Amino acid sequence: MSQVTMTVNGKTATGDVEGRTLLVHFLRDELQLTGTHVGCDTSQCGACVVHVDGKAVKSCTMLAAEADGASVETIEAQAADDGTLNVVQQAFQDHHGLQCGFCTPGMVMSATALLKENPKPTEAEIRHYLEGNICRCTGYHNIVKSIMAASGQDVDSIAAEVAAQ
Structure with a gap:
């Protein structure tokens, strides 16, 4: 296990992950950000796209450890705090x-x-x-x-x- 720390939707998030933990699973399972979907687990469908340091990334192709220190934005951060859609x-x-x-x-x-x-x-x-x-x-x-x-x-x-x- 190793500890990762990243900024997710503007907030610091820290967690212990196994080396094989995918970013999508860290977001969904550890941070409860279930808006990022797991569709295929093979990088084919794009349901898991998030932004990592401003770039669109299929989060099923990136290890959570690779996002250590990164800024991650999920679908949950797209609407305003009051729920107004972007x-x-x-x-x-x-x-x-x-x-x-x-x-x-x-x-x-x-x-x-x-x-x-x-x-x-x-x-x-x-x-x-x-x-x-x-x-x-x-x-x-x-x-x-x-x-x-x-x-x-x-x-x-x-x-x-x-x-x-």
Whole structure:
């Protein structure tokens, strides 16, 4: 066992972990931050995406010990303290970017990272960025639309293009 200390959602978190403990399990099991989902445990689905030192990371691919000293942000930190959704979360709600909700935390965290890197991504850039996130319900159309809306872009043309096909 070794002790890890990291800043999680702005607060210091310390815990004892085995060398093989994945960051996702430390967040969920030790810190009770269950918004980060475990979908595949093989880095395929993206349900476990968190931000580590500002970068989107699949937390099932990172050992908790590797995050020692890092700043980690989970889906729980996205809304304001009063529960007000951030712009990405609100866009997902407004544009029906979720159905069952299982992939949503990872999608929101990935979308937030994308918009930080590229504030006005094209539809193709969004689809490319989300290749590591799997949604089995939505078909991605409304997820893409939500991210474009969160970036302040007009999404009416997206609906029109799909309706015309």
